[in-house]
Amino acid sequence: MLHNCDDIEIIDAHIHLPSSHSLFPSFYEPIGDNIYSAIRKYFPRMSKEAAINNIKSVYSDHNAEKLILDMNEANIKKAILLLPDLTYALKGVHYSIEDQIEQHINVIKTNPGRFYLMAGVDPRWGKSGFELFKKYVDQKVINGLKLYTPCGYFPNDPKLRPYYELCSDIKMPVIFHTGPTSPVFRFEYSRIQHIDEIAHKYPNINIILAHGGVNNIDEAVELCAYRPNVYLDISGYMMTKDPLGPLKALKNLFKRKVNHKIIFGTDWPIGGYKSKYHGIVKSLLKPENDVITQLSKSEVRMIFNENILELLYQ
């Protein structure tokens, strides 16, 4: 069965502003180190500096001018900007989380109808951090809470309680980063198993496992299949380590009977040093690539549009 997706408004539910004011050099340079550890074996003439400069070139779009062109080219009308708070954990950061939220709000206001925002504040900023978060929630400019636990706290950290209570009260979704990330952080904090406790304790909070369709898939699918309030996104699919490659891996994921919980996202511009945005999006949709051809029309609609829209706080 072939699909025509033209009548579905595709939402990319996981992108980042391609800006070094929120994705800092102290975050992406260690990613460059890791990439270089692989390419120096295969491309011995490439310097480490060139590898890092490649990544750096992606993060200069502070006002989303290029991002909008990329979205237009890929026929993506709406996307969710994810803004994790890395400011507590990383050194040498020149922009506060408040500066970054304001930067994102500016982008959203300049491009009406194109973006939603899921943002977070590191719970170790304490009461003032929570009040800052709540201020933006009250202004209705934040549509979900983004938690980046690799920064150095677990999902059950008591300092997160006010955030969870607020999200539970107003039914705001929480998206957790799961799996590996920049080598600057420890990966222990982002294991999926730590999230089950929160999903169980707060049934009124819908939880999205970011990258759950790409890393540690078995654990992510298990939570999605057995907890009504847990979802996963497929962001970062082009960077999968699955031996079948990204497209066959996704096709297999779509056979696991959790399509009512799967959310499309790319993680753009992470990985953007080697691919084009429209190429990443189109690779999934092209009928000849046979990724979504097995899905019913209503499942395509769920994955690419409805599942995320039902969750957002608006």
Ligand SMILES: [Zn+2]
């Ligand atoms: Zn991301």
